[in-house]
Structure formats: C-alpha cells, structure tokens
Amino acid sequence: MPIFKPKVFDSLEVGQQSIPFSDPDIINFLSPGTPSKYVSASEALQNSDVYSIVMQLSGDLATIKLKADKTRSQGILDKPSVTSNTHSFWQSMYAQLLIGGEAFAYRWRNLNGIDLRWEYLRPSQVSPFLLEDGSGLIYNVSFDEPQIGVIQAIPQSDIIHIRLMSKNGGMTGMSPLSALANEMNIKNSSDKLTLAALAQSIISPGVLKVNKGGLLDAKQKSARSKQFMQQVNNSNNGPIVIDDLEDYTPLEIKSNVAALLNQVNWTSTQIAKVYGVPDSYLNGSGDQQSSLEMTSKFYVTALNRYMRSILSELNDKLSANISADIRPAVDPLGDSFATTLSGLAKDGTIGSNQATWVLQQVGYFPNDMPEAKKNPVQQLVIGNQSKGGDNNAEESND
Structure with missing residues (x-):
C-alpha cells in the first residue's frame, strides 16, 4: 500500500x-x-x-x-x-x-x-x-x-x-x-403482445348453445354455465353428456396467435x-x-x-x-477421450499399453487393473484326406 x-x-x-x-x-x-x-x-x-x-x-x-x-x-x-x-x-x-x-x-x-x-x-x-x-x-x-x-x-x-x-x-x-438491450426490449414487448392476444382470443373454453327456442335470462344463462363447468370438472376427463336441447362447441386458439407463440x-x-x-x-x-x-x-x-x-x-x-x-x-465420463485413444492405438500411433496407461492417469481405469489376458487361438487345418498309398506313390513317382 x-x-x-x-x-x-x-x-x-x-x-x-x-x-x-x-x-x-x-x-x-x-x-x-x-x-x-x-x-x-x-x-x-x-x-x-x-x-x-x-x-x-x-x-x-x-x-x-x-x-x-x-x-x-x-x-x-x-x-x-x-x-x-x-x-x-x-x-x-x-x-x-x-x-x-x-x-x-x-x-x-x-x-x-x-x-x-x-x-x-x-x-x-x-x-x-x-x-x-x-x-x-x-x-x-x-x-x-x-x-x-x-x-x-x-x-x-x-x-x-x-x-x-x-x-x-x-x-x-x-x-x-x-x-x-434491444433484444430484451423486444422480448418484453413480445411478451406483453402475446398476453394481450391470448386474453382477447381465448375468453372462454367454448360455447354452450340452447336450442328449440329456449328463452333464458342472464341469471339463468350464468347458472347453466356454472353447472356445465362443474359437470366438466367432475367428469374425471370423461365424456360430457348433454341433451338434444343443447349444443357445445369448444373454441380453438387462432392460427395467428399460435404462430405468435412460436415466434417469441x-x-x-x-x-x-x-x-x-x-x-x-x-x-x-x-x-x-x-x-x-x-x-x-x-x-x-x-x-x-x-x-x-x-x-x-x-x-x-x-x-x-x-x-x-x-x-x-x-x-x-471420459468416453470420448477413450474412443480417441482407442483409434490412435488401432492406427499404430501409440501402443495399447500406452493408451491404457493414459486412461489410468485420468482415472478412467483403476491403477490396480490387472493386465489383459489373450485367449489362445485354435487353428484348424481342413483338407482332403487320401485313401491308401496309391496317390502317395504316384505323387512320389512324379
């Protein structure tokens, strides 16, 4: 200081x-x-x-x-x-x-x-x-x-x-x-636009229409709506049952709003x-x-x-x-490194013992790992066996 x-x-x-x-x-x-x-x-x-x-x-x-x-x-x-x-x-x-x-x-x-x-x-x-x-x-x-x-x-x-x-x-x-800065401002504006579009496009889950000239006042319509939604919530994802006097049409998200959600x-x-x-x-x-x-x-x-x-x-x-x-x-996990060393050993750039040593140094293999044992290879000789000594004799004469 x-x-x-x-x-x-x-x-x-x-x-x-x-x-x-x-x-x-x-x-x-x-x-x-x-x-x-x-x-x-x-x-x-x-x-x-x-x-x-x-x-x-x-x-x-x-x-x-x-x-x-x-x-x-x-x-x-x-x-x-x-x-x-x-x-x-x-x-x-x-x-x-x-x-x-x-x-x-x-x-x-x-x-x-x-x-x-x-x-x-x-x-x-x-x-x-x-x-x-x-x-x-x-x-x-x-x-x-x-x-x-x-x-x-x-x-x-x-x-x-x-x-x-x-x-x-x-x-x-x-x-x-x-x-x-510009991206964050656009992101915030895009979020506000999306929320406004969703609020204006999805006001209710569907329309319940009463047919046959049914005349219901506002209170009756509101009560019927609450009864219908209660039926939907209590159906445990089962089908909704209505009579011939009613038609229910579910609303879907508008295509332009769906595209907006994909672009935000x-x-x-x-x-x-x-x-x-x-x-x-x-x-x-x-x-x-x-x-x-x-x-x-x-x-x-x-x-x-x-x-x-x-x-x-x-x-x-x-x-x-x-x-x-x-x-x-x-x-x-070291798998990519082990694959690279295996390729180098196959190409002859390094020996297999060198690859094993490097993998032990990085902890991929334990240090007390026993040496690999090679299984004996059995050779089978397949050929035509001659009968008697005639052929051998002819071959010796030739």
Missing part, C-alpha cells in the same frame, strides 16, 4: 460501473445519455435463456481443472475461500464475469506475501482508479465486515480482476448484456450468439446440418475463449504457469 496518497483519476474515467447491478435506476456510464442501452443483471436473469446460459457456462468453467507449476499457487487455486467450497467460489466468480464482464476477489496474504484466502467481491464493493502517471490501477474496496470497513488505495497486485472484452485497453471489462423464443439465438455458444445449448433448433461432434467443438471453443481471459489474470497475479484441463467439463 503506498505511503503517500497518490493523485488518481475518478473511476468513471476508466469506465468502471461501481453501483450495484440490482439497482433499478442503473445507468450506463460507458454511453451517457442512453440509459436504455444497458440491461441490469437482475432483469436479465429473469430471462430463462440468459439464466440458462450463465448457469451452464459458469458451472462448466468451474468444473475445469486449474493446474499450476507451483505448490503454493496450486493450493490457493484448489481452496481459495474459507466460506464456501471450491466449485461454488469459482462459479460465483465466473457467473459475475459473464454477467458484468469482470469479476473481483481480494487476496488476503501474510507478511511474506503468501496467499491465505481469497474473498469474493461484488462489483458494487469495488471502485478502481487510474494513477496519474498511468503506471497502474489502485482500488477502493468496501468490505462487508464492519471491523474492516473501507480500504483505500489497494494496489492492483492484491486484487484478482478478471476482465472480458474492454473498451479502455483492458483496465475494465464490458458487460455482454449491453449487446442484448427467437431471442434464444441472439443470446447464444452474444455468449458465443451454439443455440442448441438453449434448446433451440440449431443448425440441422451440423453434427453433435461439431456442436461440441463450438462449445469447447467458447469455453477456451473465456478461460484464456481467466488464465491471463491468474498467471499475472500469481506469477506462475497455470494451465487448464477442459476435458472434465466437456467429457465428464
């Missing part, structure tokens, strides 16, 4: 959004004067497609195994928090990254600079500032613990700050939700496009020409794209060489 208070720029000049995402009056500091271009996280997560893609991506990213070449770095990666388990901590970090474009964690370290634990920070708790000479960033952090309160001018080496795409040279991240989910494709994953992962129709293997490759590419941003920050702050094993996230 610096001895003298440095002269810094305001956090707005570096594009940081330091107010809570749940604030209903949140505005977009990156585009002043156009507040409608920002989508708050609380509003976006009410959309099932946004929630689904954030839940899936953050969960898969948290499943990826982070490996460091230093024991101390590996230890803090395996157990970063004391208030939650490892998977929950990393999923919270990655979910915030996908929603807000950046995620924060404070590094609690001892006097020797060794990480003891990391504390997850909400964006509303953090305000970054740019030093006057542009040599780095410092952070003001408001902790939830009353005895800690606000700590000012925290050096950037003490803050884990993961960013996605940036508009200011990588100092802060840009929320992917900002690209969904078009935003799924837009949301999948923003997050870079195939729309089939959001239960969309997807590309009917693409295979399952191709779709899986697109998803792996998307995971790797996000993981590059994560590894870059971790490598910089921990001063270690950290790699990511994506296989547990995309191939949890």
Whole structure:
C-alpha cells in the first residue's frame, strides 16, 4: 500500500460501473445519455435463456481443472475461500464475469506475501482508479465486515480482476448484456403482445348453445354455465353428456396467435450468439446440418475463449504457469477421450499399453487393473484326406 496518497483519476474515467447491478435506476456510464442501452443483471436473469446460459457456462468453467507449476499457487487455486467450497467460489466468480464482464476477489496474504484466502467481491464493493502517471490501477474496496470497513488505495497486485472484452485497453471489462438491450426490449414487448392476444382470443373454453327456442335470462344463462363447468370438472376427463336441447362447441386458439407463440423464443439465438455458444445449448433448433461432434467443438471453443481471459489474470497475479484441463467439463465420463485413444492405438500411433496407461492417469481405469489376458487361438487345418498309398506313390513317382 503506498505511503503517500497518490493523485488518481475518478473511476468513471476508466469506465468502471461501481453501483450495484440490482439497482433499478442503473445507468450506463460507458454511453451517457442512453440509459436504455444497458440491461441490469437482475432483469436479465429473469430471462430463462440468459439464466440458462450463465448457469451452464459458469458451472462448466468451474468444473475445469486449474493446474499450476507451483505448490503454493496450486493450493490457493484448489481452496481459495474459507466460506464456501471450491466449485461454488469459482462459479460465483465466473457467473459475475459473464454477467458484468469482470469479476473481483481480494487476496488476503501474510507478511511474506503468501496467499491465505481469497474473498469474493461484488462489483458494487469495488471502485478502481487510474494513477496519474498511468503506471497502474489502485482500488477502493468496501468490505462487508464492519471491523474492516473501507480500504483505500489497494494496489492492483492484491486484487484478482478478471476482465472480458474492454473498451479502455483492458483496465475494465464490458458487460455482454449491453449487446442484448434491444433484444430484451423486444422480448418484453413480445411478451406483453402475446398476453394481450391470448386474453382477447381465448375468453372462454367454448360455447354452450340452447336450442328449440329456449328463452333464458342472464341469471339463468350464468347458472347453466356454472353447472356445465362443474359437470366438466367432475367428469374425471370423461365424456360430457348433454341433451338434444343443447349444443357445445369448444373454441380453438387462432392460427395467428399460435404462430405468435412460436415466434417469441427467437431471442434464444441472439443470446447464444452474444455468449458465443451454439443455440442448441438453449434448446433451440440449431443448425440441422451440423453434427453433435461439431456442436461440441463450438462449445469447447467458447469455453477456451473465456478461460484464456481467466488464465491471463491468474498467471499475472500469481506469477506462475497455470494451465487448464477442459476435458472434465466437456467429457465428464471420459468416453470420448477413450474412443480417441482407442483409434490412435488401432492406427499404430501409440501402443495399447500406452493408451491404457493414459486412461489410468485420468482415472478412467483403476491403477490396480490387472493386465489383459489373450485367449489362445485354435487353428484348424481342413483338407482332403487320401485313401491308401496309391496317390502317395504316384505323387512320389512324379
């Protein structure tokens, strides 16, 4: 922490959004004067497609195994928090990254600079500032613990700050939700239109017509309607019995309203496009020409794209060489990996013993698995048996 208070720029000049995402009056500091271009996280997560893609991506990213070449770095990666388990901590970090474009964690370290634990920070708790000479960033952090309160001018080496795409040279991240402002507005308008169309098109389940010149007043008609619906509800899905004086005609949804219901989910494709994953992962129709293997490759590419941003920050702050094993996230059972090794063994690229060893290292086979035993192959010789010695004699004479 610096001895003298440095002269810094305001956090707005570096594009940081330091107010809570749940604030209903949140505005977009990156585009002043156009507040409608920002989508708050609380509003976006009410959309099932946004929630689904954030839940899936953050969960898969948290499943990826982070490996460091230093024991101390590996230890803090395996157990970063004391208030939650490892998977929950990393999923919270990655979910915030996908929603807000950046995620924060404070590094609690001892006097020797060794990480003891990391504390997850909400964006509303953090305000970054740019030093006057542009040599780095410092952070003001408001902790939830009353005895800690606000700590000012925290050096950037003490803050884990993961960013996605940036508009200011990588100092802060840009929320992917900002690209969904128009889609979310159209989605809300489409929902209102659909509800209005349904309310106007399906007023009653059907029409009960009284024939033979029946004259009923309003009260009698209402009473007969209630009696008929009571009969329907008490029939246990059985047939409805009416006499010759009545005709019942059920109403159907109009074709234009049915078409409207089928078109309100078009935003799924837009949301999948923003997050870079195939729309089939959001239960969309997807590309009917693409295979399952191709779709899986697109998803792996998307995971790797996000993981590059994560590894870059971790490598910089921990001063270690950290790699990511994506296989547990995309191939949890290991069947695809085993199939690939089997193909390499059949082609002669690797030996069968090497393939078995690799599968044991990843836990697909147990280490104490006995060696394979080959069944003996019985050879049968089928031929014509000659009788007597005449033929043998002739063959010997020839």
